[in-house]
Amino acid sequence: EVVLTQSPGTLSLSPGERATLSCRASQSLGNTYLAWYQQKPGKAPRLLIFGASSRATGIPDRFSGSGSGTDFTLTISGLEPEDSAVYYCQQYDEYGSSHRWTFGQGTKVEIK
Amino acid sequence: EVQLVESGGGLVQPGGSLRLSCVGSGFTFAPFWMHWVRQVPGKGLAWVSHINGDGSNTPYADSVKGRFTISRDNAKNTLFLQMNSLQAEDTAVYYCTRDRGRPDSFDLWGQGTVVTVTS
Numbered sequence: 001e002v003v004l005t006q007s008p009g010t011l012s013l014s015p016g017e018r019a020t021l022s023c024r025a026s027q028s029l030g031n032t033y034l035a036w037y038q039q040k041p042g043k044a045p046r047l048l049i050f051g052a053s054s055r056a057t058g059i060p061d062r063f064s065g066s067g068s069g070t071d072f073t074l075t076i077s078g079l080e081p082e083d084s085a086v087y088y089c090q091q092y093d094e095y096g097s098s099h100r101w102t103f104g105q106g107t108k109v110e111i112k
Numbered sequence: 113e114v115q116l117v118e119s120g121g122g123l124v125q126p127g128g129s130l131r132l133s134c135v136g137s138g139f140t141f142a143p144f145w146m147h148w149v150r151q152v153p154g155k156g157l158a159w160v161s162h163i164n165g166d167g168s169n170t171p172y173a174d175s176v177k178g179r180f181t182i183s184r185d186n187a188k189n190t191l192f193l194q195m196n197s198l199q200a201e202d203t204a205v206y207y208c209t210r211d212r213g214r215p216d217s218f219d220l221w222g223q224g225t226v227v228t229v230t231s
Contacts, residue, residue, distance in 0.1 A: 035217030037157075044207055044221035045157065056219060088157055092215050098171040099215050101147070101159040 002026055002093045004104035012110040019076040021107045023089035028069045035090045036065055036074045038083075039106075045088065049074060076109070084111045114138035114220060116208045121225030128198050128229070134191040134208030134222055141189040145211035147218060148182060148193050150204035150227075160206070161193065164214075175201070198229045 003026040011019055023034065034052040037045040047056040049065035052072060062077045076083055089104040120132040132148070148160040161172045161182040170182050181194040191208055206225050209218035 033213075033216055037218075039157075044224055045218075046221070047212075047217055047219045050212065050217040050219070056217075090157075090217065098169060099162065100171055100173070101162070101215070103157040103159065106156045 001095075001100065002029065002091055002102050004089050004091060004102055006087075006089060006104035006107045008107060009105075010108045010110065012112060013079055014112045015079055015081060017079050019074075019079055019083070019109055021074040021076075021087055021089075021109070023067075023072040023074070023104050025070045025072075025091060029091055029093070032068060033092060034065070034067065034072045036063075037088045037090065038085045039088065040085045048087075079109075079111060081111050083109060085109060116210065116220055116222035118206065118208050118222040118225040121206065121227045123228045123230065124198055125231055126199060126229055129194070129196045130198065130227060132193040132195065132206055132208075132225055132227075134193075136189045136191070136210070139210075139220075142186040145214055146184065146191045147209045147211060148191075149207045149209055149218070149221075150202075151207070151224075152204045158204075162211070162215075163191070195227070198227075200229050203227060203229050 005024045007022045032052045036049040039045040053065045064075045066073050086106045086108050088106045092099045092101045118134045143165050147162045163170050163182045179197045183192045208222040210220035212219035
């Protein structure tokens with residue numbers, strides 16, 4: 001089973017700064033279906049990035065994703081106050097004829 | 113409007129059962145793979161189960177295998193989660209989600225329904 005480890009646990013930055021969030025997989029992923037989600041308090045998660053680097057519909061271009069293999073990064077360039085949230089990475093792996101999906105434990109981004 | 117709306121959550125005693133529902137609207141429900149994801153208050157996201165378009169493939173997380181059953185009624189655009197032998201550890205917000213691929217990421221989420229298991 002793939003385990004996703006996110007770092008740091010919390011990131012505290014000022015508006016306009018760049019946030020770099022890391023997601024490391026316990027084994028090399030044979031696909032690039034690494035996704036990133038944003039979750040604000042009391043709300044459902046929102047898809048930001050799919051396929052490791054493609055932005056979902058309506059996501060501002062200050063959000064970008066990169067990486068392959070075991071190391072993936074979500075970058076938020078030019079933080080806005082509304083970017084304060086918890087960010088999760090997600091992947092799936094195949095076992096037998098089926099799949100299972102895994103989330104990282106999350107990185108909290110605080111805007112000073 | 114494209115949306116998912118869950119219902120069926122509530123308060124239940126340990127060992128009890130609940131059936132969650134999720135109605136999809138604004139899109140063609142049948143072809144999409146669907147999932148249930150849960151979140152313990154203050155904690156992270158955890159995948160629970162998945163169902164493919166015709167209901168023939170239904171994997172489960174180890175924590176719920178043998179107790180939960182996912183199903184769907186494509187004629188009614190509805191996803192279900194039958195939860196039996198509920199335990200305190202099942203207390204969470206349960207989200208219905210749509211898979212954008214086969215498989216891929218989850219591009220549409222419901223608002224969530226709260227399940228509380230307590231004596």
